[in-house]
Amino acid sequence: MPVSQPHLIIATARSTETARWAQEFRNAYPDWKVDEFVPGQPSTGATYAVVWQPDPILFQQEPDLRATFNLGAGVDAVAGSIPAGMPLYRLEDAGMAEQMAEYALYGVLRAVGRFTPYEEQARKGTWKAYRPIDRRQWPVAVLGLGAIGSKIAQVIASLGYPVQGWSRRLREADFPCYAGDQGLKDCVSASRILVNALPLTAQTEGLINRELLSHLQPGGFLINVARGGHLVDADVVEALQSGHLSGALLDAFTQEPLPADHPYWGIASVMVTPHISGITVRDLALEQIGSRIVLLQQGKPASGQVDHTLGY
Known part of the structure; x- marks a missing residue:
């Protein structure tokens, strides 16, 4: 008996984006049925x-x-509403790892001031060379060693910065890795730059707080490419104002767009970006999701399935 063609329904936070993705899937898989979700309408009978x-x-x-x-x-925006037992699949990279590694590297360069004096001199017409930085003085901790965090760590380490990573389970890598509560403190204590690439779960929400930041070496720098919910904003602002943090590059926030009166906007050493560190590459996402649906249609397992007990 032949297997019926997949029937998709597309649902995003904006109707225009839903329509765009729906058309992308229709173009990529013309034999599939693709509907756009409209709240309050009768069921379409979609299976994916x-x-x-x-x-x-x-x-x-x-x-x-x-x-x-x-x-x-990141599946934090959907994991809580999906029916119990329904398989949930997340994108594995889909072109985001390179973008986020590039973003994190830019944050490292801002932290160490690699080009800052030259930017200022260029505006003044000044010609002056400075001694190169000592990378040993800028060890980096990467929290979260999935596909994205591992890529970030590898890129930064390849340029000679001391790198250590932390994850829920101990990983093997070409740099020191830590796990567990004490491991988190040890990892951060050995670092001056903190890069957050963790999934947002009940265990990681509010993880970057006053207590954790106190372990970061003085004059440290925070780079957040994950979720706003990882940060206790008041504690981050306090660390910035006290000078314990010399600056921050922040891409994700609890409320987006970031409110105009948020303290981050008024701190010169903080750079805010509008959640752009890792934008989904459409062609790669279409290919990845489509290939997984084909496998499921054939009764075969597909990668990227979320463990609901872990949240990623």
């Missing part, structure tokens, strides 16, 4: 959902769904 920050009513409105595919690596 492709989502990004969807309205939770999706899962009540579409009772025939067999699996959900998230248009990003």
